[in-house]
Amino acid sequence: MASFMIVGARGNWGFVLTLRGGKLAGLVLVGIAVAVSTVLFQTLTENRILTPAVMGFDALYVTLQTLAVFSLGGGAATALDPRLRFFAEAALLTATALALFRWLFDGRRGLHLVVLSGLVFGVLCRGLANLLQRILDPNEFSVLQSMMFTRFNMVDTTLLPVAALIILAACVVVARLVPVLDVLALGRDAALSLGVDHGRTVMLLIVLVALLVSVSTALVxxxxxxxxxxxxxxYIALGTDRHRYTLPAAALIAIACLAGGQTVLERMLGYDAALSVVIEFGGGIVFILLLLRGARA
Structure with a gap:
């Protein structure tokens, strides 16, 4: 993080530190939100190859942006108060998560149905978004493209106070639930036998995951x-599933990847590559390797 703030800095240090400080704060918040939400979601589903994005959250975000441009127009959609848009997206994501994953509370339904429902929901959202995008005026479609793609170098600093408050509150709740998370990772039956209110705990975790995902998507x-x-x-670095270690470790790794990658992109490559493409490429390779390892096992 220190290198991100000072490497290549010239001119007015007050301006440079303010500009980079806001961007760094955004990257830190995004890293924490993505890491914590993913670990929580993997604990809920008892599966290390699932993420909230796989379950359709990214498709829902793209659909929301498409609907905004389609109904309001590109100019009006971009002129909306970012805080108002953020709260609307957070509310919709949370409501959708609660509706989509309600099967987690019913012991008669298995994880496969939850995963299938999320995948079908994602396909539905992508289909709707693609249909509306084909109807859009080309000029408005160009505006939409700038809104729906990942942009680590264009963090909306006006959302940082709200995002920081939400992430801090979510992390405080998660910290208090760490012992319960370790029990929850043992499975539903084990958690119930050890006195955990499984339904209420899972409901709370789903709300936290939805809020954290909405923060990261609204920012970048x-x-x-x-x-x-x-x-x-x-998981690999620590060799343990204990949440008191994996949660902060995942957050620190995420921050290091984002800040270090953005530093290399800006100061060494001159924006000749997209950080999001490199990160998603690496994550996709990890996903394939995990699938292959599971198939061999």
């Missing part, structure tokens, strides 16, 4: 495999 756009990458790197 949807990310697909980044959470998968950092969470599995944390």
């Amino acid at each position: 756009g949807p990310v697909m495999f980044f959470g998968l990458l950092v969470s599995n790197l944390a």
Whole structure:
């Protein structure tokens, strides 16, 4: 993080530090939100190859942006108060998560149905978004493209206070639930036998995951495999599933990847590559390797 702030800095240090400080704060918040939400979601589903993005959250975000441009127009959509848009997206993501994953509370339904429902929901959202995008005026479609793609170098600093408050509150709640998370990772039956209120705990965790995902998407756009990458790197590096270690480790790895990658991109490559493409490429490789390892096992 220190290198991100001072490498290549020239001219007015007050301006440079303010500009980079806001961007660094955004990257830190995004890293924490993505890492914590992914680890929590993997604990809920008892599966290390699933992320909230795989379950359709990224498709829902793209659909929301498409609907905004289609109904309001590109100019009006970009002129909306970012805080108002952020709260609307957070509310919709949270409501959708609660509706989509309600099967987690019913012991008669298995994980496969939850995964299938998320995948079908993602396909539905992508189909709707593609249909509306084909109807859009080309000029408005160009505006939409700038809104729906991941942009680590264009963090909306006006959202940082709200995002920091939400992430801090979510992390405080998660910290208090760490012992319960370790029990929850043992499975539903084990958690119930050890006195954990499984339904209420899962409901709370789903709300936390939805809020954290909404924060990261509002700040930089949807990310697909980044959470998968950092969470599995944390598991491998520590060799443990204890949440008191994996949660902070995944967050630190995510921050290091974003800040270090952005530093290399800006100061060494001159923006000749996209950080999001590199990160998603690495995460996709990890995803494939995990699938192959599971198939061999």
